[in-house]
Amino acid sequence: MTFQEQQAAERAQxxxxxxxxxxAIAALAAFGGRGDGGVSREALTGVDLAARRHLIERARALGCEVSTDDCANLFFRRAGSADLPPVLTGSHADTQPVGGKLDGAYGVLAGLEVIAALNDAGIRTPRPIEVVAWTNEEGSRFGPGAMGSSAFVDPACLPAYRDAVDGAGVRFGDALDAALAAAPDVPRRPMRQPMSACVELHIEQGPVLERAAVPLGVVTGIQSVRWYRVTCAGMMGHAGTTPMGERSDAMATAVAVAQQLYAFAxxxxxxxxxxxxxxxxxRWQVTPNSVNTIPGAVEFTIDARCVDEAVLERFEAALGEIAARQGGKVGGKVGFTCFFRRPPTLFPPAMLALVSQACERASAQAWLPAPLRLTSGAFHDAMYLAGHCPTAMIFVPSERGISHNAAEATAPHDLFLGAQALAYTVAALAHR
Structure with missing residues (x-):
């Protein structure tokens, strides 16, 4: 790191x-805020659009240019002194049906706080800095999640996303068009624009940092994941008249498969x-789902995750063996398909080194333990950006590891340290 980079990074921090x-966190939490302290702000609902307008005005007040793209991702740009690809930070502002005030929102607001800090310090960076609010990261209203970031990286995904439908029958494409129409003052920009680097700050959503009494985490990567759909077929029959030994019970088969999978794990x-x-x-679906009818079909999903891809290979082989073995029994007939798989995301060593330096300085100045390296068990938008530009993540602790819940919380001082680490990282990157 050059002297200029380090000086700017420290001053920003x-x-x-x-x-x-x-x-800023309290103000955004008011959009969809609940009496229990949680937030209900699902993607592209009326309350989400109001929150987006709030973010637009907040960014403009900081001197940022605001733009959007075909997936309604919002970009808040602080100009640089040179015409170079920007440094990107941010996260998402949508929540689960009942979520907390930090998941996603913290990363967006901390990004805007970094811009405010740079303004206060009078620092002009060579590279522009952009704060992004990605669309529909949660995937609770429209599936899959992380639509905004994945479509930004691969715009070919967007046509299929537009056909996704929520529980009320609303198409994602129609909700998207309405969101774009609601912001006629925000210019449209192309997707997949070049970025020099990306850093996402997020709450951990797990217990590791809190248990270790460490305020900052350097995220080395994101776990590999595979999703399966398992189908167990049997024959419906009367619950009272069919002897146990003569049943073809799909639920009994499904339970046997589940027990063997848990035993393997x-x-x-x-x-x-x-x-x-x-x-x-x-997700479990039982047919006919009647109290007095033997199930004729059961379908359930599997979410399998590990840092090591080889472990998931062994799991898939075991699933095949279990399905074949159970299907060979009376009333068995088990099938499965893998409908989503994602290899592990590994963040580059140079980015990890810079984030470590940022976290170490923030922790040392607060007389707190050095940062911990850990892997994310959850999906994040950074997972997709890692295929587009050098990417990294910073975690702060989650109290009791709780997230996707109104009880989600992080100590204010930990949130402050996370923003400090982000400021150092972004400022350094914006001078390269």
């Missing part, structure tokens, strides 16, 4: 204003030390 950041499945296979059997 030292000008982060904790009170201003807290005020419990053995560690050969996962290297410090890692584990994380297994979730999520």
């Amino acid at each position: 030292d000008h982060i204003d904790s009170a201003r950041l807290q005020d 419990a053995t560690g499945s050969g996962a290297p030390a410090g890692t584990e296979l994380r297994l979730t059997l999520g």
